[in-house]
Amino acid sequence: MNKTPLCAVHEKLGARMIDFSGWYMPVQYTSIIEEHNAVREAAGLFDLFHMGEFWLTGPDALKNVQKIVTQDAEALSDRQIAYTPMCRPDGSIVDDLLVYRWNAEKFLLVVNASNIEKDYNWIKSQLEGDVKFDNQSNNTGLIAIQGPQAEAILQKLTRQRLKPIKFYWFTSGKVLDVECIISRTGYTGEEGFELYYPAEHSEKLWNALMEAGKEAGIKPIGLGARDTLRLEARLMLYGNDISDNTTPIEANLNWTVKFNKGAFTGSDVLKKQKEQGVSKTLVGFELGKGPAARHGYPIVKDGKTVGEVTSGTMAPTLKKNIGLGYVPPALSAIGTVFDIEIRGKNYPATVIETPFYTRARS
Amino acid sequence: MRFTKEHEWAKLDGNVVTVGITEYAAHQLGDVVFVELPANGSKLTIGKTFGTIESVKTVSDMYAPVSGEVVETNSELEGNPALVNESPMDAGWIVKIKVADSKEYDTLLSEADYKKICE
Numbered sequence: 001m002n003k004t005p006l007c008a009v010h011e012k013l014g015a016r017m018i019d020f021s022g023w024y025m026p027v028q029y030t031s032i033i034e035e036h037n038a039v040r041e042a043a044g045l046f047d048l049f050h051m052g053e054f055w056l057t058g059p060d061a062l063k064n065v066q067k068i069v070t071q072d073a074e075a076l077s078d079r080q081i082a083y084t085p086m087c088r089p090d091g092s093i094v095d096d097l098l099v100y101r102w103n104a105e106k107f108l109l110v111v112n113a114s115n116i117e118k119d120y121n122w123i124k125s126q127l128e129g130d131v132k133f134d135n136q137s138n139n140t141g142l143i144a145i146q147g148p149q150a151e152a153i154l155q156k157l158t159r160q161r162l163k164p165i166k167f168y169w170f171t172s173g174k175v176l177d178v179e180c181i182i183s184r185t186g187y188t189g190e191e192g193f194e195l196y197y198p199a200e201h202s203e204k205l206w207n208a209l210m211e212a213g214k215e216a217g218i219k220p221i222g223l224g225a226r227d228t229l230r231l232e233a234r235l236m237l238y239g240n241d242i243s244d245n246t247t248p249i250e251a252n253l254n255w256t257v258k259f260n261k262g263a264f265t266g267s268d269v270l271k272k273q274k275e276q277g278v279s280k281t282l283v284g285f286e287l288g289k290g291p292a293a294r295h296g297y298p299i300v301k302d303g304k305t306v307g308e309v310t311s312g313t314m315a316p317t318l319k320k321n322i323g324l325g326y327v328p329p330a331l332s333a334i335g336t337v338f339d340i341e342i343r344g345k346n347y348p349a350t351v352i353e354t355p356f357y358t359r360a361r362s
Numbered sequence: 363m364r365f366t367k368e369h370e371w372a373k374l375d376g377n378v379v380t381v382g383i384t385e386y387a388a389h390q391l392g393d394v395v396f397v398e399l400p401a402n403g404s405k406l407t408i409g410k411t412f413g414t415i416e417s418v419k420t421v422s423d424m425y426a427p428v429s430g431e432v433v434e435t436n437s438e439l440e441g442n443p444a445l446v447n448e449s450p451m452d453a454g455w456i457v458k459i460k461v462a463d464s465k466e467y468d469t470l471l472s473e474a475d476y477k478k479i480c481e
Contacts, residue, residue: 028392028419031393032418032419291416292395292416
């Protein structure tokens with residue numbers, strides 16, 4: 001199994017470690033609910049070394065990014081970030097990623113850990129012209145600090161002014177004496193930052209952030225709470241909510257698909273889906289008291305299976321059972337009721353507005 | 363008190379066995395958010411599943427440590443499933459079973475033997 005540079009730190013903190021798609025990762029340190037609440041109310045620290053980082057540089061970098069992803073990288077300013085799917089010609093999603101634009105000749109692509117090899121090969125097969133493609137995943141550390149106190153805590157460790165960095169923008173600068181990419185992004189629905197840096201500095205940065213956040217109540221956060229936090233904010237999990245068998249239009253990610261920029265890989269099929277409709281669409285639902293909906297449970301209407309749950313949990317902030325799943329468009333309107341089949345019994349669920357949770361903006 | 367390799371405890375009082383999950387199991391599961399309890403009067407068979415316990419992350423079956431009839435379930439768990447984490451060996455008990463054959467109880471693991479399993 002692959003280990004992160006912070007593995008010993010997690011074990012010392014008493015984390016329960018699991019195999020997460022080939023990575024030996026902390027699933028929880030104390031309690032998923034406690035960790036979840038720490039991020040909503042104070043701050044949490046995440047070791048995300050396992051994520052993949054690819055650099056795309058050269059005179060034809062922008063042209064290639066425009067072809068590979070559905071977002072419009074030309075419309076991005078330098079030092080701006082886009083969340084975007086990356087599709088095959090049939091519209092199916094290879095992965096979802098973050099595109100960091102330094103300038104038209106320099107991009108950082110951040111991909112899911114479980115897809116590093118698949119994405120690398122896919123992107124490589126797509127490239128044209130004068131461009132260099134470099135997988136720096138093994139050398140790049142990534143720590144996220146998330147929560148209402150995240151900015152104040154991080155600001156203690158850097159002279160770079162954080163306040164002017166807008167959501168989905170980044171800057172580069174030193175945290176302690178470590179040169180970092182400081183990015184106002186995250187996967188929790190809270191305020192916060194993600195730091196990319198040379199991996200050998202992982203322990204120093206982690207310990208300094210834990211110390212700087214001590215008074216504010218910072219906690220280390222495992223994959224368990226990462227999942228409940230992202231689901232409340234309706235952020236996609238690749239392999240669950242989106243996959244090789246779904247498209248961005250089906251997943252209701254239309255806002256990430258920019259047809260105006262011209263043709264890109266998958267644009268013909270996606271355009272057709274947008275104009276003519278889809279056979280399944282991703283909705284959010286809530287369930288009453290009782291068992292939680294889980295990945296793979298059937299969605300049933302009038303005794304017939306019509307879809308499948310892609311993610312579900314008891315939501316710690318909302319204190320109710322929520323989930324996402326694909327259903328036929330006729331069952332996607334807010335207020336529609338269908339059943340979730342759980343261990344042979346049907347439990348009614350209602351389609352509700354998403355995101356399930358939105359942080360109060362200051 | 364006796365134990366099972368499925369990480370349950372059982373305590374015989376007269377002809378009624380109280381059943382719960384062990385500290386070890388509660389810790390492994392993490393925050394319990396729902397316990398599916400059997401109906402009063404249901405007949406349980408030793409080794410067969412009688413309910414499920416859900417934490418935020420996982421769903422686990424519970425297995426009857428002895429055969430018999432359900433005489434009471436812990437109704438507190440409906441409103442407060444976290445009792446299983448707070449007090450797994452006491453207030454977080456799950457079900458009371460009127461045993462059909464108390465010899466089954468004697469075949470369960472001793473505390474010492476159970477501890478070996480958890481190591």
